[in-house]
Amino acid sequence: xxxxxxxxxxxxGNGPAAHQVLDRLRHFGCEDxxxxxxxxxxxxxxxxxLTSALDGSLPTEAMELPPPPGDTTIRTGVCAVRIDRxxxxxxxxxxxxxxxxxxxxxxxxxxILPALPGLRTPDGSPAAGVAVLRTLxxxxxxxxxxxxxxxxxxxxxxxxxxxxxxxFALALKNRPVTLVHPRPWxxxxxxxxxxxxxxRDRLTAAGVELVAGSPATAYTPxxxxxxxxxxxxxxxxxxxxxxxxCTGVLPETGLARAAGLAVRTGVLVDDGMRTDDPLIHAVxxxxxxxxxxxxxxxxxxxxxxxxxxxxxHGARGVAPARRVLxxxxxxxxxxxxxxxxxAPCDETITLNDPANGRYARLELTGEHITAGVxxxxxRAIATTTELYVHDAPVPRDRLSFLMGRPPxxxxxxxxxxxxxxxxxxxxxxxxxxxxxxxxxxAQGLAELASATRATTGCGGCARQVESLCASLxxxxxxxxxx
Amino acid sequence: MTTRTLVVIGHGMTGHRLVEELxxxxxxxxxxxxxxxxERHPAYDRVRLSSALDDKTPAELSLVKPALLEDALVELxxxxxxxxxxxxxxxxxxEDGGSIPxxxxxxxxxxxxxxxPVPGRELPGVCVYRTLDDLDAIRGAAxxxxxxxxxxxxxxxxxxxxxxxxxxxxxHVVEMAPRLMPVQVxxxxxxxxxxxxxxxxxxxxxxxxxxxIEAGEDGRVARLVFAxxxxxxxxxxxxxxxxxxxxxxxxxxxxxxxxxxxxxxDDHCRTEDPHVWAIGECAAVEGRCYGLVAPGYRxxxxxxxxxxGQGPSRFPGADMSTKLKLMGVDVASFGDAHAQTPGALEFxxxxxxxxxxxxxxxxxxxxxxxxxxxxxxxxAYPRLRSLLGRELPDSAEALLAxx
Numbered sequence: 001x002x003x004x005x006x007x008x009x010x011x012x013g014n015g016p017a018a019h020q021v022l023d024r025l026r027h028f029g030c031e032d033x034x035x036x037x038x039x040x041x042x043x044x045x046x047x048x049x050l051t052s053a054l055d056g057s058l059p060t061e062a063m064e065l066p067p068p069p070g071d072t073t074i075r076t077g078v079c080a081v082r083i084d085r086x087x088x089x090x091x092x093x094x095x096x097x098x099x100x101x102x103x104x105x106x107x108x109x110x111x112i113l114p115a116l117p118g119l120r121t122p123d124g125s126p127a128a129g130v131a132v133l134r135t136l137x138x139x140x141x142x143x144x145x146x147x148x149x150x151x152x153x154x155x156x157x158x159x160x161x162x163x164x165x166x167x168f169a170l171a172l173k174n175r176p177v178t179l180v181h182p183r184p185w186x187x188x189x190x191x192x193x194x195x196x197x198x199x200r201d202r203l204t205a206a207g208v209e210l211v212a213g214s215p216a217t218a219y220t221p222x223x224x225x226x227x228x229x230x231x232x233x234x235x236x237x238x239x240x241x242x243x244x245x246c247t248g249v250l251p252e253t254g255l256a257r258a259a260g261l262a263v264r265t266g267v268l269v270d271d272g273m274r275t276d277d278p279l280i281h282a283v284x285x286x287x288x289x290x291x292x293x294x295x296x297x298x299x300x301x302x303x304x305x306x307x308x309x310x311x312x313h314g315a316r317g318v319a320p321a322r323r324v325l326x327x328x329x330x331x332x333x334x335x336x337x338x339x340x341x342x343a344p345c346d347e348t349i350t351l352n353d354p355a356n357g358r359y360a361r362l363e364l365t366g367e368h369i370t371a372g373v374x375x376x377x378x379r380a381i382a383t384t385t386e387l388y389v390h391d392a393p394v395p396r397d398r399l400s401f402l403m404g405r406p407p408x409x410x411x412x413x414x415x416x417x418x419x420x421x422x423x424x425x426x427x428x429x430x431x432x433x434x435x436x437x438x439x440x441x442a443q444g445l446a447e448l449a450s451a452t453r454a455t456t457g458c459g460g461c462a463r464q465v466e467s468l469c470a471s472l473x474x475x476x477x478x479x480x481x482x
Numbered sequence: 483m484t485t486r487t488l489v490v491i492g493h494g495m496t497g498h499r500l501v502e503e504l505x506x507x508x509x510x511x512x513x514x515x516x517x518x519x520x521e522r523h524p525a526y527d528r529v530r531l532s533s534a535l536d537d538k539t540p541a542e543l544s545l546v547k548p549a550l551l552e553d554a555l556v557e558l559x560x561x562x563x564x565x566x567x568x569x570x571x572x573x574x575x576x577e578d579g580g581s582i583p584x585x586x587x588x589x590x591x592x593x594x595x596x597x598x599p600v601p602g603r604e605l606p607g608v609c610v611y612r613t614l615d616d617l618d619a620i621r622g623a624a625x626x627x628x629x630x631x632x633x634x635x636x637x638x639x640x641x642x643x644x645x646x647x648x649x650x651x652x653x654h655v656v657e658m659a660p661r662l663m664p665v666q667v668x669x670x671x672x673x674x675x676x677x678x679x680x681x682x683x684x685x686x687x688x689x690x691x692x693x694x695i696e697a698g699e700d701g702r703v704a705r706l707v708f709a710x711x712x713x714x715x716x717x718x719x720x721x722x723x724x725x726x727x728x729x730x731x732x733x734x735x736x737x738x739x740x741x742x743x744x745x746x747x748d749d750h751c752r753t754e755d756p757h758v759w760a761i762g763e764c765a766a767v768e769g770r771c772y773g774l775v776a777p778g779y780r781x782x783x784x785x786x787x788x789x790x791g792q793g794p795s796r797f798p799g800a801d802m803s804t805k806l807k808l809m810g811v812d813v814a815s816f817g818d819a820h821a822q823t824p825g826a827l828e829f830x831x832x833x834x835x836x837x838x839x840x841x842x843x844x845x846x847x848x849x850x851x852x853x854x855x856x857x858x859x860x861x862a863y864p865r866l867r868s869l870l871g872r873e874l875p876d877s878a879e880a881l882l883a884x885x
Binding site (some may be wrong): 428 | 776779780783824829830878
């Protein structure tokens with residue numbers, strides 16, 4: 001057992017949130033030495049890019065995050081197993097001891113194994129054939145050369161953004177993919193039916209077999225020549241020698257809970273990202289701040305920023321995350337801004353272009369975007385995301401904005417009123433008919449109604465007829481000088 | 483100059499328009515008109531029928547001006563049913579045995595309510611909603627119940643529900659489609675419409691089928707049972723599940739019918755008999771029936787032009803653009819409202835906390851207006867309607883905001 005000298009700041013976890021805290025800490029001028037304990041053997045990497053490693057579009061080195069600035073010691077492959085809050089020490093699996101003055105929990109989250117019969121072995125570990133996608137190691141297993149060459153089929157359970165991305169990535173590598181989702185369309189927590197249908201079409205076009213609308217009820221792992229099978233509530237059975245679970249993640253709170261810290265779904269933190277032990281902080285996917293259990297890169301970033309400010313200056317407050325999700329799917333882009341449908345808004349704008357598989361929906365309050373989904377309007381994706389992130393007002397002409405064109409100015413089209421323009425649609429009364437009747441003496445709404453029948457149908461043109469009366473009266477007055 | 487005789491069978495809105503149009507365009511009196519109305523009342527404004535349950539009397543709804551009744555060239559028979567047409571002799575046979583000769587005959591018999599074969603539909607307390615007499619039956623049944631059910635959530639069904647509301651009943655509307663007014667509006671428009679009418683005290687049951695109507699101990703309607711077994715206790719059921727062209731004279735007169743019923747006529751509203759025309763809801767113009775009053779008026783005008791040998795004599799066709807106010811709720815549907823044009827774009831704005839819905843259907847470039855749906859606020863309708871097929875003269879927002 002080695003007991004290390006006390007570092008002012010000890011971080012458990014070496015993921016993107018931890019990395020961001022260190023980066024912002026130095027940015028705000030805090031030069032205290034920091035020690036980071038990372039359970040994975042690899043240096044910190046950008047987890048959001050995992051599916052790019054899955055489809056081979058990025059080499060794993062390209063996903064690595066740059067080494068943190070300043071006096072920082074990173075210890076990879078070190079697994080913290082216990083926090084001793086009384087002595088302010090962290091014990092590791094290797095029996096080493098790391099004292100702390102301040103402890104930051106950035107333990108992230110772990111994939112959820114749903115309570116599905118057959119998914120676990122009796123000892124609780126995942127059954128043979130069951131895979132998850134959270135780490136580079138998971139990624140390496142899924143893309144092992146043998147599986148790649150044999151084009152081993154993969155059945156993915158859960159069509160959230162990770163499941164959808166993984167399906168596209170594996171399909172791109174020519175792996176037969178079946179994507180199973182309990183709800184009627186993919187990413188239903190973020191996409192409405194129209195956008196969901198377009199993503200479904202893209203999946204189908206990419207060769208992914210989407211089985212949506214029925215929840216899984218059980219899994220039978222492959223054994224002695226019998227293939228692995230996934231069973232659905234509607235009676236469907238799907239071959240699933242490899243079952244990739246993309247069924248969400250849970251904050252990793254084991255250490256915090258064992259240490260007696262307050263935990264709900266995540267480790268509870270205040271506006272200084274402090275747990276109920278003032279010397280211990282939590283940040284990123286493991287933290288729960290005011291009921292929000294992160295889970296997104298943007299909220300992790302906002303928390304890292306808040307924590308760094310607090311540690312450097314004692315400032316408190318977490319900026320609301322302007323969350324932008326850009327799932328990597330085949331074909332023109334998809335972006336999800338905020339949480340569509342989650343909060344009331346003043347106004348929604350939808351532009352639907354089914355012929356070209358394009359769709360956009362913005363939720364607005366005042367002139368500001370509060371949430372949105374855009375699929376395929378590439379120029380609008382760029383501009384809308386920009387406006388959303390900076391909370392800037394959208395232009396008045398939303399149609400042109402979404403179409404990616406300059407605004408339409410009044411008078412752009414032709415709208416001159418011709419004598420033949422029909423004013424009263426019910427009775428087929430033209431502008432000319434009314435003008436003639438007016439000159440023949442019917443110089444009021446009631447008179448024009450009885451002379452021409454205008455306004456006597458649905459009455460919708462009454463306002464137009466009135467304004468015509470007024471304009472004829474003023475023109476006549478002007479010409480006669482009366 | 484000899485005065486010829488025109489017989490018009492049907493004195494509804496369209497038949498009446500024909501008479502008025504003819505009399506105003508025929509100052510020399512070349513035609514004398516005999517109008518045969520089956521109802522007790524002369525022509526009235528059927529579009530505003532529900533207001534007769536509010537504060538309007540039948541007389542106030544009447545479309546007939548006193549001058550017409552004094553017109554020597556107009557002979558109006560109410561409560562008179564035509565039962566046959568002898569095309570060789572050119573006479574119309576009446577139910578009372580009488581016979582009326584014609585030189586020209588215009589069929590303007592309108593529609594009859596369609597009552598689907600739901601068990602119990604013959605019970606006392608089951609009504610339809612079409613005529614002033616139907617309203618009397620509804621009023622009679624309304625006195626015995628606090629809840630009324632309208633079967634059919636289309637335009638007329640909602641009108642009927644409003645009628646029940648005016649009678650002080652709690653109205654329910656049952657619609658098989660998943661939204662109200664499925665012909666005129668889309669899902670989003672239907673959602674707004676549903677929210678607004680629900681706010682006015684109408685209970686809607688969408689996407690449900692009626693299984694049967696059951697009688698109580700008194701033998702009258704007591705409840706309506708849905709296909710899923712749930713039920714509404716009610717003493718009044720009003721069918722408003724669409725209409726069928728009233729073409730029962732086609733058989734005896736040996737006139738051809740359209741595929742979906744109606745007297746088959748060409749684009750001049752002519753039947754195969756050069757002395758017989760059909761106009762309004764009973765006419766299948768080149769096979770197609772029009773269930774709105776405006777196209778009926780266009781047909782009436784076209785036939786008058788032919789009778790007088792002056793003016794445009796062809797029915798120019800009509801799109802099914804509609805604007806109406808139901809219980810104070812604006813709804814409009816115009817042009818290619820359901821975006822059937824290949825490549826069409828749909829631009830939708832929902833505002834005012836989900837109480838206003840506006841959809842513009844545009845060409846594939848987003849430049850010209852092909853159609854639209856408005857619900858909750860239809861002030862922009864007249865301008866948008868006049869822009870159909872043309873390039874937008876301003877931003878969509880500005881056009882939707884315009885009145």
